[in-house]
Amino acid sequence: MMETEPTEDIDQPLRDRLKAHPGPALLWGAILCVLLLLEGPTYLDGLLGAIGAGLGLLPGAPGAEAFASASAYFGELPHLLSRELIPNRGYYDGSAWQGTFLGLEPKYAWLIRFLLVYAYVAVLLGWLWYGYVLFRRHYRAADWTPTDDVIDRLRSHYWGLFGLAVVVFFVTMAAFAPVIGPTTAEENIEGPYSYDMQYYNEDTETVETVTIGEANLGSASRGSGDSNVGVWSYDDFGRFHPVGTLVSGKDLFTFLAFGARLSLFIGLGSMAIAGFIATTLALVTAYYKGAADLIVVLTSDSVQAMPALLLVILATVVFQNHWISELYNGAMLFILLFALIRWPGLWRAIRGPALQVGEQEWVDAAKSYGQRPTVIMRKHMAPYILGYLLVYASLTLGGVIISVSALSFIGLGINAPTPEWGRAINIGQQYVASQSWHISLIPGLLITLVVTGFNALSDGIRDAIDPQSEGAEGGAAGAAAGGGGG
Amino acid sequence: MSESVVDTVSHQTGETLVDVQDLKTYYEDGGLLGSDPVKAVDGVNFEIARGETFGLVGESGCGKTTLGRTLIQLETATSGAVSFDGTDITELSGGDLKEWRRNAQMVFQDPESSLNDRMTVGEIIREPLDVHEQGTARERREKVRTLLDQVGLMPEHYYRYPHQFSGGQRQRIGIARALALEPEFVVLDEPVSALDVSVQAQILNLLEELQEEFGLTYLFIAHDLSVVRHICDRVGVMYLGNLMEVGPTEQLFQSPENPYTRALLSAIPEPDPTVQVDRITLPGSPPSPRDPPEGCPFATRCPVRIRPEDIDASDAVWDRIREFRDVIRERSRAEQSVGERLKERLGFDTALADSEEIVEEEFDDVTLPPDVQEHVEQAATYLSDGDPDAARAYLREVFGSQCDTETPQYYDVDDRQMSFCHRHAQEHVSPGDELRQRGYDTHDG
Numbered sequence: 001m002m003e004t005e006p007t008e009d010i011d012q013p014l015r016d017r018l019k020a021h022p023g024p025a026l027l028w029g030a031i032l033c034v035l036l037l038l039e040g041p042t043y044l045d046g047l048l049g050a051i052g053a054g055l056g057l058l059p060g061a062p063g064a065e066a067f068a069s070a071s072a073y074f075g076e077l078p079h080l081l082s083r084e085l086i087p088n089r090g091y092y093d094g095s096a097w098q099g100t101f102l103g104l105e106p107k108y109a110w111l112i113r114f115l116l117v118y119a120y121v122a123v124l125l126g127w128l129w130y131g132y133v134l135f136r137r138h139y140r141a142a143d144w145t146p147t148d149d150v151i152d153r154l155r156s157h158y159w160g161l162f163g164l165a166v167v168v169f170f171v172t173m174a175a176f177a178p179v180i181g182p183t184t185a186e187e188n189i190e191g192p193y194s195y196d197m198q199y200y201n202e203d204t205e206t207v208e209t210v211t212i213g214e215a216n217l218g219s220a221s222r223g224s225g226d227s228n229v230g231v232w233s234y235d236d237f238g239r240f241h242p243v244g245t246l247v248s249g250k251d252l253f254t255f256l257a258f259g260a261r262l263s264l265f266i267g268l269g270s271m272a273i274a275g276f277i278a279t280t281l282a283l284v285t286a287y288y289k290g291a292a293d294l295i296v297v298l299t300s301d302s303v304q305a306m307p308a309l310l311l312v313i314l315a316t317v318v319f320q321n322h323w324i325s326e327l328y329n330g331a332m333l334f335i336l337l338f339a340l341i342r343w344p345g346l347w348r349a350i351r352g353p354a355l356q357v358g359e360q361e362w363v364d365a366a367k368s369y370g371q372r373p374t375v376i377m378r379k380h381m382a383p384y385i386l387g388y389l390l391v392y393a394s395l396t397l398g399g400v401i402i403s404v405s406a407l408s409f410i411g412l413g414i415n416a417p418t419p420e421w422g423r424a425i426n427i428g429q430q431y432v433a434s435q436s437w438h439i440s441l442i443p444g445l446l447i448t449l450v451v452t453g454f455n456a457l458s459d460g461i462r463d464a465i466d467p468q469s470e471g472a473e474g475g476a477a478g479a480a481a482g483g484g485g486g
Numbered sequence: 487m488s489e490s491v492v493d494t495v496s497h498q499t500g501e502t503l504v505d506v507q508d509l510k511t512y513y514e515d516g517g518l519l520g521s522d523p524v525k526a527v528d529g530v531n532f533e534i535a536r537g538e539t540f541g542l543v544g545e546s547g548c549g550k551t552t553l554g555r556t557l558i559q560l561e562t563a564t565s566g567a568v569s570f571d572g573t574d575i576t577e578l579s580g581g582d583l584k585e586w587r588r589n590a591q592m593v594f595q596d597p598e599s600s601l602n603d604r605m606t607v608g609e610i611i612r613e614p615l616d617v618h619e620q621g622t623a624r625e626r627r628e629k630v631r632t633l634l635d636q637v638g639l640m641p642e643h644y645y646r647y648p649h650q651f652s653g654g655q656r657q658r659i660g661i662a663r664a665l666a667l668e669p670e671f672v673v674l675d676e677p678v679s680a681l682d683v684s685v686q687a688q689i690l691n692l693l694e695e696l697q698e699e700f701g702l703t704y705l706f707i708a709h710d711l712s713v714v715r716h717i718c719d720r721v722g723v724m725y726l727g728n729l730m731e732v733g734p735t736e737q738l739f740q741s742p743e744n745p746y747t748r749a750l751l752s753a754i755p756e757p758d759p760t761v762q763v764d765r766i767t768l769p770g771s772p773p774s775p776r777d778p779p780e781g782c783p784f785a786t787r788c789p790v791r792i793r794p795e796d797i798d799a800s801d802a803v804w805d806r807i808r809e810f811r812d813v814i815r816e817r818s819r820a821e822q823s824v825g826e827r828l829k830e831r832l833g834f835d836t837a838l839a840d841s842e843e844i845v846e847e848e849f850d851d852v853t854l855p856p857d858v859q860e861h862v863e864q865a866a867t868y869l870s871d872g873d874p875d876a877a878r879a880y881l882r883e884v885f886g887s888q889c890d891t892e893t894p895q896y897y898d899v900d901d902r903q904m905s906f907c908h909r910h911a912q913e914h915v916s917p918g919d920e921l922r923q924r925g926y927d928t929h930d931g
């Protein structure tokens with residue numbers, strides 16, 4: 001406890017506390033360095049690529065070239081989680097596998113890479129957690145904060161943890177999509193006829209070269225007869241498909257990984273925008289009340305009164321040839337549309353907590369010494385509604401993922417060949433009762449799992465920030481701490 | 487007792503710090519546009535001398551908290567002036583207002599709600615200093631530690647969170663925050679009412695020590711009269727947005743003059759159980775601050791309301807008349823509601839059916855003098871015609887007096903003690919005499 005600490009320590013800034021006790025922090029930094037070294041080129045590639053893409057949107061695209069080439073340069077450097085380091089494609093020359101990692105079967109080579117990705121993410125998360133624990137134990141001036149209780153409650157909320165695990169699984173899949181699949185979207189899905197591959201022809205006993213497109217024709221899953229490549233199997237070209245192939249013979253796992261990227265991008269993007277709008281409006285209406293509140297109520301009611309599905313369909317048609325629907329295959333348009341449609345729901349969900357916190361005397365106290373309204377909203381009100389925002393945003397996010405899939409399912413949404421889960425379900429629906437059931441069913445189950453995961457996480461956060469909602473009192477830290485009397 | 491004018495009081499304590507002149511604070515309470523505003527503070531005059539503790543008492547809802555909040559500009563005054571050291575602060579805005587805010591701070595009622603739980607104690611106390619950019623970061627931290635010490639907490643509490651403290655300790659944190667900018671004037675809004683009795687005394691003592699040390703001027707809002715008696719130099723008694731009586735604490739407690747003050751004080755349990763004092767129980771509940779009575783705010787409940795001379799009735803009959811007027815009054819207010827109006831339009835005759843019932847209920851066990859009987863019947867006719875407003879106006883006309891029509895003045899009733907009541911005018915019997923005449927026990931001479 002802090003009672004024993006000498007008074008002089010009270011004023012020590014974080015820097016001094018680090019200096020006084022550098023060990024744990026150094027270890028933590030060292031782990032970070034290792035993690036960065038292992039995967040550094042990927043991060044640089046991604047970062048520079050994003051900057052380049054951003055610049056490319058500006059008129060004249062100043063410097064976009066340079067960033068793109070720098071990004072490409074780093075993209076080629078060796079790193080841990082790469083297809084080049086652990087290749088899973090090769091051919092069987094009758095006696096051994098050629099071109100695969102350590103001459104292993106493609107199945108195992110892929111599995112190793114897959115598991116390595118998750119191991120890396122697990123270490124990364126562990127490192128973050130370790131950092132929090134270190135900070136809490138060694139460097140934080142306060143020996144207890146309200147956040148500690150929230151985190152502790154979340155730690156023992158198994159349903160919430162399950163949700164968190166699903167979300168991490170899904171986010172990792174999306175983030176590492178180019179590495180995690182047995183092949184890449186570019187080669188296998190978007191331009192199969194621009195890439196060649198080699199395989200071992202058993203009849204002629206020679207290694208032959210075909211375009212991937214041609215090979216795909218031979219690996220199609222069409223429900224009947226010989227043409228099916230199911231779950232956990234090889235096709236005739238020695239390619240391994242963890243969850244089978246599509247009707248077109250493309251790899252379903254790769255399709256799903258890139259589809260996850262798209263779903264997550266749309267979900268997170270639209271929730272970030274909608275959440276920002278909802279929070280800003282909730283704070284402003286709770287602070288100023290009266291006319292401001294009335295205007296927002298009317299606006300949100302009119303937005304909610306619009307038939308959302310029709311609006312989205314209309315917008316996809318209207319913007320068909322607009323530049324905005326070119327951005328990321330129309331994902332950008334969806335982000336904006338879903339942000340527009342979903343903010344009123346979020347705002348309504350956090351309006352109550354916002355009004356409640358606006359009534360607190362500490363807000364009056366801040367006004368009484370002349371704190372600026374923007375600071376009052378940010379510092380004295382926002383922290384109390386962000387938790388609720390997270391809860392409802394992750395609930396809504398599941399809804400957005402379903403909506404995008406549903407739209408793609410009916411042929412609106414994201415256009416072929418961009419991978420999207422709803423489209424896979426659509427493609428495979430006529431084969432559900434056949435041996436090619438995997439085409440529809442696996443993406444369907446995945447959507448269910450992901451949406452359930454987000455809901456579970458949202459439950460977990462809700463119970464963690466608001467233990468009364470579960471009927472269990474958090475108990476906080478004893479009020480008797482400290483001996484100031486009074 | 488002579489008629490006198492306001493603002494002639496001189497304080498032994500020195501010059502005036504806060505001078506409140508005819509202050510009104512009305513607010514729209516989120517109701518439909520055009521509904522009557524809540525008249526929380528409805529024309530209040532008083533002064534607070536530098537260095538004194540001025541108590542403000544009254545039942546909840548009387549406007550004392552709104553008054554306190556207006557004095558530190560948390561609420562905007564509708565009209566009137568609050569001059570602070572000679573500056574009318576109701577006119578200030580922008581940078582001037584922010585600059586002035588250093589001078590006046592507030593300690594809030596509920597220590598659970600007054601501290602932001604997500605900030606450390608240090609951050610909470612330091613925020614006013616940060617807002618006004620006082621000194622360097624290090625100096626501010628230093629100042630916070632000094633403040634912690636001054637309010638009886640420990641320097642190491644800097645990095646604790648409010649959750650880790652008891653109610654009394656939290657209130658000490660609130661006090662430290664209020665004192666951070668070294669204000670001259672502090673509004674204490676029921677600072678101990680949420681605390682355990684055992685802790686109350688400690689906080690009150692702390693407040694008194696701090697006042698002495700820093701020469702603070704307090705406005706102490708409370709409804710616990712014994713606390714007020716303990717800590718305040720002077721007291722103002724509020725009822726329905728008006729200040730009914732002002733005077734030095736002991737004097738006012740010992741010899742209250744205003745009928746409302748007498749009623750309020752008679753509710754304090756007598757420390758000596760052998761002394762039997764009849765409590766003056768007030769009938770009914772305070773009227774809505776949206777629709778206060780026209781003359782004296784206390785007229786609807788006053789035990790010594792002046793009666794018109796041309797009607798001779800017993801106390802019991804007057805009691806019934808008062809109740810009857812209360813009912814009609816409620817009626818006419820309710821009638822303004824949309825639902826009632828709609829019902830009326832649609833021909834649901836709500837009034838007719840029960841107007842006789844009301845009369846019967848009120849008057850069935852007393853014999854009314856003929857003139858009173860006549861007036862009551864006339865009012866009942868208006869009521870059954872579906873016009874409670876007319877009934878209300880009629881009753882006011884025939885049974886009303888100065889109390890219902892004219893706003894009283896402040897009368898000097900004793901040294902530095904002023905009361906807001908017509909009965910202090912020469913032509914009327916004083917409230918005390920009238921009370922005794924009407925059969926109440928009063929414990930003053």
Ligand code: SF4
Binds near residue numbers: 745746786789894908
């Ligand atoms: S003015 Fe009339 S109603 Fe008001 S307190 Fe005096 S006697 Fe009572």
